[in-house]
Amino acid sequence: xxxxxxxxxxxxxxxxxxxxxxxxxxxxxxxxxxxxxxxxxxxxxxxxxxxxxxxxxxxxxxxxxxxxxxxxxxxxxxxxxxxxxxxxxxxxxxxxxxxxxxxxxxxxxxxxxxxx
Ligand code: 5GP
Ligand code: ZN
Numbered sequence: 001x002x003x004x005x006x007x008x009x010x011x012x013x014x015x016x017x018x019x020x021x022x023x024x025x026x027x028x029x030x031x032x033x034x035x036x037x038x039x040x041x042x043x044x045x046x047x048x049x050x051x052x053x054x055x056x057x058x059x060x061x062x063x064x065x066x067x068x069x070x071x072x073x074x075x076x077x078x079x080x081x082x083x084x085x086x087x088x089x090x091x092x093x094x095x096x097x098x099x100x101x102x103x104x105x106x107x108x109x110x111x112x113x114x115x116x
Pocket of ligand 1: 007018019030031032033034035042088089095096097098099
């Protein structure tokens with residue numbers, strides 16, 4: 001299930017290039033094109049799910065894997081000791097600009113709170 005007009009479906013399929021840091025049967029991860037921190041990776045399900053709002057109970061394992069893969073990448077990127085942030089922007093007020101569910105992994109500097 002992919003959407004031929006969707007940027008992240010195209011990246012997951014390999015038809016648009018990205019700097020991949022992880023790929024498995026369910027998820028891909030790649031460096032954000034506009035990094036907001038020294039490490040800024042996007043973790044993306046291969047399945048086209050438009051946002052967290054569109055996820056359902058059948059995606060429970062996938063959503064768990066999304067977090068565990070983010071932690072694995074954080075470890076690989078050397079972020080575990082100092083910490084990092086995982087973010088899912090949802091909808092207009094959440095600041096979501098790409099309509100395919102993705103998790104941001106940010107680290108490598110002290111991040112401010114609250115976000116803007
Ligand atoms: P959102 O604002 O939807 O939470 O996050 C979308 C993210 O996708 C942004 O951080 C943006 O920089 C990133 N992005 C948009 N287009 C591309 C692209 O073509 N390649 C990569 N690697 N990242 C992208
Ligand atoms: Zn998609």
